[in-house]
Amino acid sequence: MTRHHQVPSPDLQLPSLPEVTLRALEACRKDESYRQIGEIVSSDTGLMVRVLALANSAIYGRPGEIRSIEHALLRLGTDCVRTLILTAALRQLLFDLGADQWGQLRDFWRHSLTTALTARALATLTRYADPDEAFLLGMLHNIGELIAIKTEDETLRQQYLDQQADISAALTLSWRLGPIAADAMRYQAAPPADIQDASHLVKLINLASRLAQSDAAGIAAAVRVFDLSEELTREIRHRIDREVETLARSLSIPLDQEYNAAPAQQVLRHTLVSRALTSEALSLSDHADIKTALSHGVASLTLLTGMPCLSFGCGPEGLTLLACSHGERPSMVVAASPANSVLTKALASTDPVLAGDTPPTVLDRQLLNLLDTRSLYAIPVHTDGAVVGVMVIGSNTTLESAAELAVLYTRELANSLARRSTPAHGDELAQTARQIDLRRQVHEVSNPLTIVRQYIYQLRQKMEDKDVQGDLDLIRDELERAGNLLLQIGHESAVDSREEPSLKSLNEELKPLAELFEETLCKDSKLTLDLELCASPTWIAATRGTIRQLVINLIKNAVEAMPQGGRVTLRTSAPVLQNCRPWVELAIQDNGPGLPDDVQKQLFRPVQSSKGSRHCGLGLSIVKQLIDDMEGIISCQTGETGTLFRILFPMTANQKDTQT
Numbered sequence: 001m002t003r004h005h006q007v008p009s010p011d012l013q014l015p016s017l018p019e020v021t022l023r024a025l026e027a028c029r030k031d032e033s034y035r036q037i038g039e040i041v042s043s044d045t046g047l048m049v050r051v052l053a054l055a056n057s058a059i060y061g062r063p064g065e066i067r068s069i070e071h072a073l074l075r076l077g078t079d080c081v082r083t084l085i086l087t088a089a090l091r092q093l094l095f096d097l098g099a100d101q102w103g104q105l106r107d108f109w110r111h112s113l114t115t116a117l118t119a120r121a122l123a124t125l126t127r128y129a130d131p132d133e134a135f136l137l138g139m140l141h142n143i144g145e146l147i148a149i150k151t152e153d154e155t156l157r158q159q160y161l162d163q164q165a166d167i168s169a170a171l172t173l174s175w176r177l178g179p180i181a182a183d184a185m186r187y188q189a190a191p192p193a194d195i196q197d198a199s200h201l202v203k204l205i206n207l208a209s210r211l212a213q214s215d216a217a218g219i220a221a222a223v224r225v226f227d228l229s230e231e232l233t234r235e236i237r238h239r240i241d242r243e244v245e246t247l248a249r250s251l252s253i254p255l256d257q258e259y260n261a262a263p264a265q266q267v268l269r270h271t272l273v274s275r276a277l278t279s280e281a282l283s284l285s286d287h288a289d290i291k292t293a294l295s296h297g298v299a300s301l302t303l304l305t306g307m308p309c310l311s312f313g314c315g316p317e318g319l320t321l322l323a324c325s326h327g328e329r330p331s332m333v334v335a336a337s338p339a340n341s342v343l344t345k346a347l348a349s350t351d352p353v354l355a356g357d358t359p360p361t362v363l364d365r366q367l368l369n370l371l372d373t374r375s376l377y378a379i380p381v382h383t384d385g386a387v388v389g390v391m392v393i394g395s396n397t398t399l400e401s402a403a404e405l406a407v408l409y410t411r412e413l414a415n416s417l418a419r420r421s422t423p424a425h426g427d428e429l430a431q432t433a434r435q436i437d438l439r440r441q442v443h444e445v446s447n448p449l450t451i452v453r454q455y456i457y458q459l460r461q462k463m464e465d466k467d468v469q470g471d472l473d474l475i476r477d478e479l480e481r482a483g484n485l486l487l488q489i490g491h492e493s494a495v496d497s498r499e500e501p502s503l504k505s506l507n508e509e510l511k512p513l514a515e516l517f518e519e520t521l522c523k524d525s526k527l528t529l530d531l532e533l534c535a536s537p538t539w540i541a542a543t544r545g546t547i548r549q550l551v552i553n554l555i556k557n558a559v560e561a562m563p564q565g566g567r568v569t570l571r572t573s574a575p576v577l578q579n580c581r582p583w584v585e586l587a588i589q590d591n592g593p594g595l596p597d598d599v600q601k602q603l604f605r606p607v608q609s610s611k612g613s614r615h616c617g618l619g620l621s622i623v624k625q626l627i628d629d630m631e632g633i634i635s636c637q638t639g640e641t642g643t644l645f646r647i648l649f650p651m652t653a654n655q656k657d658t659q660t
Contacts (some may be wrong), residue, residue: 014046014146015095016088017109018264019251021047025089025271028082029411037081038070043247045112045139045146050088051076052136056175068132089272093265095150102261104149110244110255111212112139112146117240119208126200126226127621134204137181141188141205143168165189192221211237290417294381294389295323301391301409305402308371310392312343319347319390324370334363343367346378346390352407353378367392377403379410383418501546501630503652506538506584507572509547514570517555526565529555536574538584540649546626551588553623554645558590561643566591575651583633583648591642603636 024040024047041047048069055072073081097105116138123134144164151157160167168185172178184205187195195206207225210218214237222233248255252264294311301309302325312319312334321332334341339348341363346353355364355376367376373394381389391410395402514531551570558568569589575582595603604624627634633648 013091014049014143015097015105015150016044016046016092017105017251017253018092018261018268019253020044020109021085021089021092022264022268022271023251024085025268028085029408031415034070034073038068038073041073041085042069042116042135042139043113044109045143047085047088048136048139049143050084051081052140052175054080054084056177068130068136070132086272089268093269093272097150097261099260101149103259105146105261106253106255106259108142108145108149109253110248112142113247114240114244115139115141115205115208115212117243118211118236119204121236121240122204122208122226125622126204127625128200128204133177133181134201134208137172137177137184137201137205138208140172141168141185141209143171192224195225212240214241290388291322293413293417294391297391297409297413298323298325301325301393301406305393305405307393307395307402308373309394310367310370312390312392314347314388314390319343322389326372327370330370332366341367342376342378343390343392346380347387350380350382350387352380352403354403368394377406379406381410381414381417383414388414388417501541501543503539504542504544504547506540506547506574506586506649507533509544510551510570510572510586513548513551527559527562528567530567530569532569532571534572534574538572538574539652540584540630541652542630542649546630550623550626550647551586553620554588557620558588558592558643561592561595562590576648578633578648582651584651586647586649587644588647589642589644594638594640594643595636600638604634 020040020043024037024044027037027040041051051069051072055075076084116135119138120131120135122128123131128134142164144160144167147167148157148160148164151160165186165188168188169182172182172185180199180201183199184201187198187202188205188209190198190202190206192206195202198206203225207218207221210221211233212218218237219230219233222228223230228236245255253259291313294313298309298311308325310324311322313322314336317333318336319334321329321334323329334343336344336347339345341361342353342355343363360368364376368374371392371394373396375395377393377395379391379393380387381391391406393402393406510531510533514529517529555568555570567590569587571585571587571589573585573587576585577583604620624634627647631650635646637644637646
């Protein structure tokens with residue numbers, strides 16, 4: 001056993017790309033949802049470590065229960081998350097990284113995110129129980145590199161790089177994520193031959209980290225570890241690369257050119273200074289009463305922007321002038337409608353309104369006279385969806401910088417008022433928890449299986465045979481179709497590239513498949529394939545890739561169960577009436593020895609197959625997932641005389657058939 005030198009406990013105040021930190025701050029400022037904030041935090045290892053370590057600490061109850069960032073954010077609560085991200089942003093300004101180190105940080109971000117996305121995609125394909133856990137560990141697997149980037153001591157930096165697998169394993173244990181998760185970190189670089197019998201999670205992280213490096217060894221490992229075809233593995237890699245590139249563009253992070261963090265760091269510094277000034281100004285109006293807070297807010301906003309201000313409170317009679325920054329406050333009540341002036345437009349739209357090119361109304365002129373300025377900017381203050389007041393600032397010059405600070409201040413003022421007026425915070429948090437759980441359940445039910453698994457060993461053996469090149473081209477074509485449909489892992493950005501279900505004749509789709517099987521699986525063997533197609537229309541809503549994937553998996557299972565030969569029959573029937581609705585039936589039957597007892601007990605679950613170590617028993621689980629996604633039904637009858645799979649597809653009428 002190899003012995004490692006003990007590495008000192010690293011400082012886990014880790015750097016993040018400033019672009020990601022800025023986006024996280026913006027999400028908090030806009031009160032975005034847990035899920036939206038979670039997606040941002042999940043894309044950066046430095047932010048993720050802070051959230052994970054705190055959520056899994058004893059301070060927040062039973063440690064070690066949190067296996068996803070979304071659940072971690074839920075446990076911490078909104079206020080804690082905001083504070084944590086703000087603290088991380090402040091810490092970010094203290095990192096004095098050179099140009100080379102910023103470039104290394106960008107490369108680290110790209111690799112860790114690619115590994116995490118790949119791990120989640122592989123987990124979904126192979127029916128691992130918790131794909132989010134695989135994503136989490138993918139983000140953390142090379143944390144030693146991140147620690148090394150900000151370490152000044154050269155010797156210690158090299159130790160972190162040399163022992164990053166052990167560091168990741170130790171941190172995983174310290175966060176109480178479990179020994180299996182620690183093993184996934186520890187054996188992330190083990191040779192593929194050494195992890196053939198390892199746990200599922202170990203295989204996922206090992207293979208994901210290899211594929212993220214985009215080398216031939218990763219492709220070979222995919223074949224060996226999970227029996228993925230080379231074509232599908234390359235498609236997975238390309239899709240993940242495109243997803244990372246899309247995210248990088250949205251954050252303005254260049255991937256293919258020299259990375260300069262200075263502009264983003266400058267914006268981050270400006271943002272934090274503005275937040276600090278706003279918080280300080282907010283403390284001047286720390287009053288529980290809304291009317292009093294709005295009145296005192298005028299002084300704070302004037303100090304913050306350097307411009308004259310007015311504040312109006314909302315009431316049954318309309319908008320009442322509460323305070324003005326200079327001069328005596330006149331008695332003034334404004335009707336809420338019609339919304340013609342800058343003030344009433346802001347109230348009606350609940351968005352800030354700047355005096356534009358249209359001629360000012362009489363009310364606008366009155367406000368300009370009170371402020372003694374030439375321009376107006378009205379900002380509504382709303383809590384829990386209701387506007388409680390409107391702040392108005394005036395200017396004789398540009399309003400750009402002052403407007404930004406004013407919007408930030410009024411938003412923080414509204415948040416402060418909402419927190420003081422909502423004592424039942426625990427009930428709100430519980431409701432949020434229920435909403436997230438419901439959203440997760442809907443996500444799990446509606447999301448299709450993302451990757452199709454193909455078994456093409458017989459064709460692989462004939463790769464150099466020119467006679468089967470046409471068949472190989474067909475398989476590659478259908479593999480690409482299946483990948484385009486199913487390699488979607490819940491991200492809206494990928495919807496455009498997805499193959500949408502359309503009207504397909506099941507009979508017509510089966511004919512070329514039967515010819516392919518006869519020329520490959522059944523050729524030069526004692527296997528016979530019978531195709532019995534009904535005369536009635538067999539229209540279903542599906543994709544060609546889905547139909548072919550279902551049939552390929554089931555046919556191949558039948559063929560492999562009969563090594564000495566046998567008969568396989570494909571039979572269609574339509575319409576089949578069940579539960580008061582019409583279905584198209586596909587029956588796939590063999591005369592083999594039947595399914596073993598252990599397979600029957602775990603039918604349609606991802607278990608170890610009886611077909612040898614190179615199989616993972618995933619074929620039937622994938623078939624079940626695809627049929628569920630089509631709202632179909634599958635059943636199995638097996639015994640000593642053979643196995644019958646009966647699939648019912650919802651029948652769809654063809655316009656031509658109905659017309660005739």
